[in-house]
Amino acid sequence: MAFSERVALRTRQGLAALWLVIILSLFHDPFTPALTVPDSPLPLFATRTGACVTVQHHCVSEGVHALGTTLYWGVLLPLLIAVIFLFGHEFWRRVCPLSFFSQFARSLGMVRRRRPWQSTGSVSAARPTKVRPDSFLARHHLQLQFGLFYLALCARILFVNSSRLALAVFLLSFIAGAVLVGFLYDGKTWCQYFCPVAPAEEFFTGPRGLFASQAHQPRDPSLRISQSMCRTLASDIAPEKSACVACKANCIDIDAEKTYWASLMEPRRQQLTYGYAGLVIGYFFYYYLYSGNWHYYLSGIWTYEPHALSRAFAPGLYLGGVALGLPKLLAVPLVLGGVALLVYKGGQTVEVLLCRWLQRRGTPLEPEVLRHRCFTLTTFLIFNLFFVFAGYNVRQHLPQPLPTYLPVALGVLSAFWLQRTWHRSAATYTQEVKSQKGSRRPGAAFDLVVERTAAGFSVATDKGSADASSPVGNLDELMHTLRTSIETHLSPRRPEP
Numbered sequence: 001m002a003f004s005e006r007v008a009l010r011t012r013q014g015l016a017a018l019w020l021v022i023i024l025s026l027f028h029d030p031f032t033p034a035l036t037v038p039d040s041p042l043p044l045f046a047t048r049t050g051a052c053v054t055v056q057h058h059c060v061s062e063g064v065h066a067l068g069t070t071l072y073w074g075v076l077l078p079l080l081i082a083v084i085f086l087f088g089h090e091f092w093r094r095v096c097p098l099s100f101f102s103q104f105a106r107s108l109g110m111v112r113r114r115r116p117w118q119s120t121g122s123v124s125a126a127r128p129t130k131v132r133p134d135s136f137l138a139r140h141h142l143q144l145q146f147g148l149f150y151l152a153l154c155a156r157i158l159f160v161n162s163s164r165l166a167l168a169v170f171l172l173s174f175i176a177g178a179v180l181v182g183f184l185y186d187g188k189t190w191c192q193y194f195c196p197v198a199p200a201e202e203f204f205t206g207p208r209g210l211f212a213s214q215a216h217q218p219r220d221p222s223l224r225i226s227q228s229m230c231r232t233l234a235s236d237i238a239p240e241k242s243a244c245v246a247c248k249a250n251c252i253d254i255d256a257e258k259t260y261w262a263s264l265m266e267p268r269r270q271q272l273t274y275g276y277a278g279l280v281i282g283y284f285f286y287y288y289l290y291s292g293n294w295h296y297y298l299s300g301i302w303t304y305e306p307h308a309l310s311r312a313f314a315p316g317l318y319l320g321g322v323a324l325g326l327p328k329l330l331a332v333p334l335v336l337g338g339v340a341l342l343v344y345k346g347g348q349t350v351e352v353l354l355c356r357w358l359q360r361r362g363t364p365l366e367p368e369v370l371r372h373r374c375f376t377l378t379t380f381l382i383f384n385l386f387f388v389f390a391g392y393n394v395r396q397h398l399p400q401p402l403p404t405y406l407p408v409a410l411g412v413l414s415a416f417w418l419q420r421t422w423h424r425s426a427a428t429y430t431q432e433v434k435s436q437k438g439s440r441r442p443g444a445a446f447d448l449v450v451e452r453t454a455a456g457f458s459v460a461t462d463k464g465s466a467d468a469s470s471p472v473g474n475l476d477e478l479m480h481t482l483r484t485s486i487e488t489h490l491s492p493r494r495p496e497p
């Protein structure tokens with residue numbers, strides 16, 4: 001998706017403003033309840049008189065309600081997943097309103113600064129803090145992000161789904177977290193190390209989205225900024241410039257596919273893929289385990305049923321017509337965590353069994369190819385499972401045949417993605433990178449590194465993060481930027497804004 005940083009910034013600002021308006025409407029909404037009365041001017045949202053939904057053998061009546069939670073869970077969230085899957089991580093990262101809030105302190109020049117320790121004993125100027133590559137956070141950020149996502153999903157079922165106030169506090173806490181991390185650390189540290197949506201972005205993008213660009217195959221080789229790489233706003237005549245401060249090695253924003261292949265065989269990637277799939281399955285099936293029927297989820301009454309807090313201590317499981325004594329407060333994390341663990345172990349086992357079976361057939365596959373195909377199939381299946389359920393509460397009221405055609409259309413698009421991704425491999429990617437490098441003029445790669453290093457270094461000095469009069473003080477910064485530039489920019493080509 002090629003569009004300028006000016007357009008991206010305006011879109012980010014617009015989405016951030018819209019998000020704040022939505023949050024405000026969750027505190028006070030005098031308009032939408034009128035749309036849900038039985039004789040509503042919008043039949044899409046009209047409540048059916050006398051209709052009720054069975055939950056654990058009790059009847060919960062449909063009633064007049066505000067539409068904030070219904071539209072948030074039934075329209076906005078499914079739209080987000082569809083956008084990430086179709087246009088790739090790179091598109092969403094450039095317009096994400098949470099990313100906008102995370103850059104708030106940086107845009108005001110208020111990022112926390114610290115004096116780096118110098119082995120020579122010299123004193124250098126304070127500079128913006130970055131997550132150290134060997135720190136605990138850098139090594140375990142995926143587990144942290146996955147854990148936050150798991151907690152957020154549990155909180156959704158327990159408190160947030162049906163309470164506008166809880167949803168407003170839930171969203172504001174994310175914004176506060178993004179702003180705080182943006183103040184504490186430089187670069188896109190929130191997106192890279194903390195954001196709980198990042199596992200979903202990695203899961204649904206795979207090596208690349210259906211309509212996403214490829215960082216190593218630029219349409220215009222003169223462009224030096226790839227995918228969602230950090231960049232400065234260009235004037236009308238000057239080209240956009242990189243604003244990368246090297247906050248992460250192997251940055252997914254610079255080359256998503258390179259990051260995918262580099263992490264493919266790591267246990268953390270396996271945990272993310274199968275664990276995320278398990279959480280999605282566990283999330284949807286919990287509604288059945290809780291209420292005893294599918295109508296509870298499909299009706300969408302869970303987006304506005306009252307007394308969410310008191311229900312946290314009511315029976316959380318209803319099996320075979322019997323409400324079990326386990327409170328919902330415990331049942332939700334147990335079911336979601338249990339299913340995630342089961343699917344993770346199941347995914348590992350399937351990979352091993354498939355490997356043995358292929359060897360016995362005499363058609364073995366490289367471990368990387370086998371894992372990539374297992375991941376690809378998992379993403380395809382989970383995407384389609386997601387859209388069987390997600391948004392159904394709103395979709396079912398649309399005029400025919402839209403309720404049927406929408407998930408079918410997404411299914412067809414996901415089939416294209418599957419076909420395009422299935423035969424992709426690290427070897428193909430490396431080959432393409434080599435041929436791309438071969439087509440460049442001699443010395444161009446070195447120029448790129450020098451240019452990128454200079455860009456990163458000038459960003460640091462512009463902000464006063466390094467003392468230009470102290471060569472020793474600048475050396476660490478320069479070497480770190482140079483190392484990261486070589487690592488992230490030399491092998492693959494950059495690309496396509």
Ligand code: SF4
Nearest residue numbers: 230244245247248251
């Ligand atoms: S490494 Fe550079 S491009 Fe990637 S998120 Fe950090 S600052 Fe942005």
